[in-house]
Amino acid sequence: MTPLPFYLLLSASLFAIGLAGALTRRNAILVLIGIELMLNAANLNFIAFWRYGPNPSALTGVIFVIFSIGVAAAEAAVGLALIISIYRHYRTTNLDQINVMKG
């Protein structure tokens, strides 16, 4: 049985890796993958606190994660539809080149 801080550290490092990827990669789809990693890290945090928290029989953590997975799936679908639509217009998914509205 592993104590709580290990799960929280795993979650924090996954969040940091997802953040680094989302901020540094050029391709729009990889930014979306980074965002999915961040959402998953937050879900892990919820489940860890549900397991080791004061009131696990209320199932709040589990229900929150179920809804979070649903919302993340919806957000991934709409985000990818946007990326496909942008690709059709600009013929590229390179974020550095989609700068028409730059001042």
Place this chain on the structure above:
Amino acid sequence: MTWSFAILAALTLASAVAAMTLRNLVHCALMLMVTLAGLAAVYLQLGAQFVGFAQILIYIGAVAILIVFAILLTRGSEPPRQSIFSAGWVYGVAIAVAVFGLLSGVILSSQAVTHELRPPPEATVRQIGIELMGKFILPLEVIGLLLTAALIGAVLIAMREKEGKTA
């Protein structure tokens, strides 16, 4: 710290780093699937069976395949000519390291985070169902609405416009 957790954590972190740094986009997507599977195994270890299986079904079975389809539709499977990292990547990595430092500092020094071990709680599907239909009925209906809106919205955004229409 048990052996199983150590192995799963190492696998998850390694595949997450690979997902963010590989050159070929499809390899990144496959590494993301390994990360999600590792996380599902961690959920199962924590005793949240329903969430673990739902994670595999929804994330690996649907979201990751959606990402792969989008990569193929936007010609991402050819290796890129320029560098894969954008110009200011140093700042991005610095921010991520700072965030990780802050979070781990909070975790290791907090009073609320205890090292005590409890027996595993019970989270049968029946109890989850009772909670969903009792206390959380309103979020359940709202998420149904949200998913319908996302479905219709995604189809409309990605639909091809008819010929002759100006952008």
Place this chain on the structure above:
Amino acid sequence: MVDTMDQIFVMSKHWLVGLAPTQGQPVVSALLSIAALVIAFATLFALTTLLERKGLGRIQNRYGPNRVGPYGVFQPIADGLKAMTKEDIVPSTADKVVHFAAPLVLVVPVFLALAVVPVGRDMAALDTDAGVLFFFAVGAATELSVFMAGWSSRNKYSLLGAMRAIAQMISYEVPLILSAVTVIMAAGSLSTVKIVTAQAGYWGIVPRWYVLTPWGLAGFILFMIAATAESNRSPFDLPEGESEIIAGYYTEYSGFKFALFFLGEYLGLFAVSGLGITLFLGGWHAPLPGLGWVPSWVWFFAKLLALIAVFIWVRGTLPRLRMDQLMGFAWKLMLPLALANVLAAGIWRFMAPGLARWLVCSFLVAAPYLLLGRALAGRKQLTKRVYRFAD
């Protein structure tokens, strides 16, 4: 005596586990379950390849393989030897790691899925609280291997076959899961063992299986059609059709890896048939009250062989569906019918037993089918076929 025959595998497993030291007993128990599962279903796979080739041959008015043994019974051994000794060709531009991993990613989840199917009384290898959800989760993971196989071959035909196969599999997952939801509602649990025990008992001489209710019959038919599509079998085998796209997503595989794909596909068929038997056909229960003396695993395998025979029969009889016909069938016909079925199952549960609920539920299940069938067929303007002769 009857009980001994029924529980012979369970008792021998307990005896073997008792021989091991106390420390390692859970591990030994798990390994024995896995070994039993692999041996049983691999043997059934060998038998099915033979039955399929002989059966298809007879439907097509020819003998099947009949050279290797008496009536060709040693053909699977010959096939196995051939697959193991054939040269393993990998294209030079293929992605080596993904190409190697794709057959493994197919076979491992399929064995995991077979673990939750209760093969006999107390004979489910894995009895989790959310068994049916686990089955569908690992079923979704098999689509991943299809993509990996198709993409890593760097071959236009493979990639096209893989995209078609994934689109087909995710489209047909929705009616599959919805028809399973009706059974979960009626049984009140996601555990496969509890679903089988909920179908015990008889009304006089008729068993209490879910297939013998109006919503159960419609659900079973929908489940079987969706299962045929999920396993990429005829008439839904456009992604791997031999006359169309060479071999679809496993064009570039040869030798042992091809045999692994073949194994994975047939085992997927067994797994989803096993789940259909568990959900609708009463699992390992006997069909008549007097036949309880036959061991439970014999009934399960008899039902499984009957379903496999139906699959082979359908493969030999019906022509292949086109891609757009296939997708239209899933989204426009099967999904609304599956939703109407869920409604009928809910009403069945809350009405009093009697003739009224039979009539209401049958109407709720049959009316959408007839109306949708008329509506979708009317748009095509199907006319009587006109023959032109070369006069």
